[in-house]
Amino acid sequence: MKHLIIVGYSTSYFFYSATLITYLLRWRNLWQYLSIIAVTVNFLVLLLIAISSGHFPFFNVFECLLFVTFILGGLGLLYSQTEKHRIDVRSWVWIEILFLLTIVLFFPKEPSLYRSNQTFLWVVLFHGFRVLALATVLFSAAHFIRFRLARRRKLLRNHILFRGKNFLLLTTVFFLCSEYSGMIWCQTGWGDFWHWSTTFFQSTVIILCLMFAFHIPGKNHRSDDIRSVIGAVTALVMLTIQVTKGLS
Amino acid sequence: MRKISEQLASLYVTTIILVVLILWFAWGILLAQSNTLAHEFDVMNSTLAHAWFSRTQGLSLLMKLWFVGLCVVMALLAINLIFCSWVKILKIIRIKLIMSKLVMLIIHVLFGVLALGHFGSFFLGYRYENVTLQQAQSFVLNDGYILCVKDIHFVDNPLVLEKSPKELGPEDYHHEDNFSEVALSRKGKQLTSGRIYFLRPLIYKNIQVTLKRFAPPKGKTGGNPALQKPGVKLVVSKNPVKCLVFFLFPVMIVGIGVYMIMTWRQPKNKNATQQT
16 A cells, blocks of 8 residues: 555656646646646545545645645646746646655655544644645745746736735635634643643744734835735745654 | 824834744744753643742743743734724724725734633633542542542553553554543532543533543552552643633634635736736
8 A cells, every 4th residue: 555655646746747847838738637637646645545544634744745735736727827927826836736745755655653533523623724724825825926026016916916815814714723623622632722832832923924924014015025925934934834743 | 192002003013013923932932842941831831820930830030031021022912903903993983884894803803802811811710730540539629629530441451551642553542432430529519420531521610621641550469459440640620711712713713714705806907917
């Protein structure tokens, strides 16, 4: 089973890479077919993990990042638009997916070890919403990066930046749902909804970063620039925290 | 006076406070990872805030400074929130009622109440951490309640309790079958009783009895048969603001969701880039 998972992971890595190359070359039909194959293989690997381990595939770094690439791939395929500019939002989504799959290279490519709480509803919801939040924040980051790197940013304000902001708001909803599930988990397991510990502080830092991104004052282009940088940095913070948790 | 209130209500102040809070929690992460301060964090997790400042088991100066600093920054954020909300209320009354702005105002008020409730939970109620009891033993709470462990039902080999929970496989430990039966009484009258499992506590009014883990048996052979059974490590807590926080938090999430739906449609822009 482990070999099948590694084969599946390598295959989806290959097809996502091919998708990026053909997309940059604007081979219209080919990149679409390749991306559909990549997302399908990605989904099959997740299904294989779920069947072989008996739990949802988002409890270790490998599972979590594969789940994120699946959602990101779906969003890139179905919810992004192709622009005249070669490196557009969709390109950034494929680049982000390849970046995540490269991070996965450094982690064991196997299902997470058994934990007795993996079937507990609030634990599942906590991890599930975390993964959703990470996927949507990376999708919004793709918009922010595209906006920030554009020369004539004014033209993209209402289109790209606004969409990035929307997905950052969706991230906030998912992340808060995860936090709420975590609070119930903590309350039932340790008798309190808050703990003075690294994990809780990291979650608070993420919430504060999200709040920061929405509270940048001003409506001029400089404020938009700062907003987009903070939005993209928030995605990086969330990803770093997720990966460092896996390392520990 | 008007200038001061405008300053206090400004978004610039909010962003500065948020940056300071991010840095403060980043410092907190470093402190929490330090081995020398592990005991201090245990104290913070097992007692309420007034004990942190007691002379006998209080926190070190560094941790006190960190916590007081956090409270000061949060107080500044609260002042900023009050002034900012007041300005928004005035705008809504005087100028125009925009539904999305009203929803955002409600979200901010909810956040303020939640933060206050969270802060209150550090001071109100009580908390007893790691109450280790054997079968038929009891523990007296400070408001006159008596917690009694009536039975401990442990189906697995007690030797697994010597291992770390991370080392246990599904065959080693059956968390659905291991439980303890506890009862809460006051003035000789039993008020409630029930089974507590891992992640399934007993709740009576605001009091929660949580099974943290099973403890290895104290006596291995002969003597008292109760001591040959595993014991239980319990957390007994009472948090009067728990219900408020657990009710308002999802309301705030729903509020953000509603705001997101209301503002999802992008404004029209003639200059938008051409799509293919």
